[in-house]
Amino acid sequence: MSAPFNGPEEETNRPVVIVGGGFAGLTMALKLSRERPRPPIVLVEPRREFAFLPLLYELLSGELQPWEVAPRYDSLLNSAGIALIQDRVSAVNWQNNELITDAGRRLTYGQLVLATGSQPNDFGVAGVQEHAFFFHSLQDVSVLRQHLKQLRSRTRGSENSSVVLAIVGAGATGVELACKVADLAEGRIAVHLIERGDQILPLARAFNREQAQACLKRLGVHCHLNAQVEEVSESLVRFIENGTSTTLEHQGLVWTAGSSPRHPPLCPEVGTGSARLEVDASLRSVNLPDCLVLGDLATHPNATGEGHLWPNTAQVAMQQGEAAANTVLAMRRGLEPQPFQFQDLGEMLSLGVGNATVTGMGVTLAGPLAFKLRRLTYLARLPKLSLGLRSAGAWLLSR
Numbered sequence: 001m002s003a004p005f006n007g008p009e010e011e012t013n014r015p016v017v018i019v020g021g022g023f024a025g026l027t028m029a030l031k032l033s034r035e036r037p038r039p040p041i042v043l044v045e046p047r048r049e050f051a052f053l054p055l056l057y058e059l060l061s062g063e064l065q066p067w068e069v070a071p072r073y074d075s076l077l078n079s080a081g082i083a084l085i086q087d088r089v090s091a092v093n094w095q096n097n098e099l100i101t102d103a104g105r106r107l108t109y110g111q112l113v114l115a116t117g118s119q120p121n122d123f124g125v126a127g128v129q130e131h132a133f134f135f136h137s138l139q140d141v142s143v144l145r146q147h148l149k150q151l152r153s154r155t156r157g158s159e160n161s162s163v164v165l166a167i168v169g170a171g172a173t174g175v176e177l178a179c180k181v182a183d184l185a186e187g188r189i190a191v192h193l194i195e196r197g198d199q200i201l202p203l204a205r206a207f208n209r210e211q212a213q214a215c216l217k218r219l220g221v222h223c224h225l226n227a228q229v230e231e232v233s234e235s236l237v238r239f240i241e242n243g244t245s246t247t248l249e250h251q252g253l254v255w256t257a258g259s260s261p262r263h264p265p266l267c268p269e270v271g272t273g274s275a276r277l278e279v280d281a282s283l284r285s286v287n288l289p290d291c292l293v294l295g296d297l298a299t300h301p302n303a304t305g306e307g308h309l310w311p312n313t314a315q316v317a318m319q320q321g322e323a324a325a326n327t328v329l330a331m332r333r334g335l336e337p338q339p340f341q342f343q344d345l346g347e348m349l350s351l352g353v354g355n356a357t358v359t360g361m362g363v364t365l366a367g368p369l370a371f372k373l374r375r376l377t378y379l380a381r382l383p384k385l386s387l388g389l390r391s392a393g394a395w396l397l398s399r
């Protein structure tokens, strides 16, 4: 498709172009599409399916099906009045309000929304790119699932296996994944969780951390704290644990030790290239005119009012998507937009098959009921409510 909105006669009605249909971008597109009069909306997203990342663990375990965790964009956007372009933005020429895509399209925008999220960060540790699995996309889940299947079939018949799966990083993703894999392995795969800090889940609520610690212990996960990974090879991981160099033989290593923001190249370049982009209180870029930045990509110097960054969560991204729609409408009407205020709704962690912990909104709960609450909450939040309820219904019926 070539530039459908170019031309001076359309200057005043140039579209809002949203780059990235993840939690922030999709929420914003759907919110804008409900406005009357509705501005022209273009969503540029390379994937066919939306990825509900907090439910990837349940996809790995088979507790949820791909259609529940990854609904197709064409069904989510069906008749919403949003022009979906399945393509990747390869450059933003922000001085002339133009985007270029991998397929060579040129799109002119009235307002640009950058919501391209984040990607795993290997922090330059040798061997990670070549030998580690990641857990950040639907594709990562299928690759890891296949590998776990092979490991399990290798250990069939044996009670105590010497097969080792190493997981690096004990933030939420590493801990949730370790619990799920250990539960699925039923003692036939030894799970080692390697963390450079002195505790797991440093940013979590105390109750959730305690529940996670108890769960890891019950499932027999080997936790290595104060352990800095230096090098990864196909079958070994070398780390410094409490000052001592340790080498662990493994049959698979998953890298969950961090992520970094990503965005298409900006021409001319602004900032350091791979850093978060700074926004004002209404989510407008401080450097790029006519541009908003959302989700994992955005930062504000005083984001939470205490000088912290906004956390990299779906919760923040969705709330920003809603707020950004109002900001864009105000910009188009020449009005001053309202500031975005993050409302912390709490924290939920998956802790193995049928187990979770939830803190927030007056609820502190762990165990099977928390698991059901977590899943129901997420499924009901799927950007298109009807689909979320359909998924939640399917899940409730399956229990």
Ligand SMILES: Cc1cc2nc3c(=O)[nH]c(=O)nc-3n(C[C@H](O)[C@H](O)[C@H](O)COP(=O)(O)OP(=O)(O)OC[C@H]3O[C@@H](n4cnc5c(N)ncnc54)[C@H](O)[C@@H]3O)c2cc1C
Residues within 6 Å of the ligand: 019, 020, 021, 022, 023, 024, 025, 044, 045, 046, 047, 053, 054, 055, 056, 087, 088, 089, 090, 115, 116, 117, 118, 135, 136, 137, 173, 262, 263, 264, 294, 295, 296, 297, 312, 313, 314, 315, 316, 317, 348
């Ligand atoms: C395994 C895992 C578990 C998580 N669990 C939780 C949880 O339990 N609770 C929670 O709140 N948060 C969780 N998160 C974090 C949460 O998913 C992210 O904070 C959230 O997805 C950020 O939303 P976003 O819109 O900024 O980016 P994303 O949702 O990542 O969306 C970015 C989109 O941009 C697209 N894109 C990228 N580059 C381009 C380009 N050049 N052109 C066009 N499109 C592009 C991508 O394809 C993607 O669809 C989890 C994350 C992971 C990886």
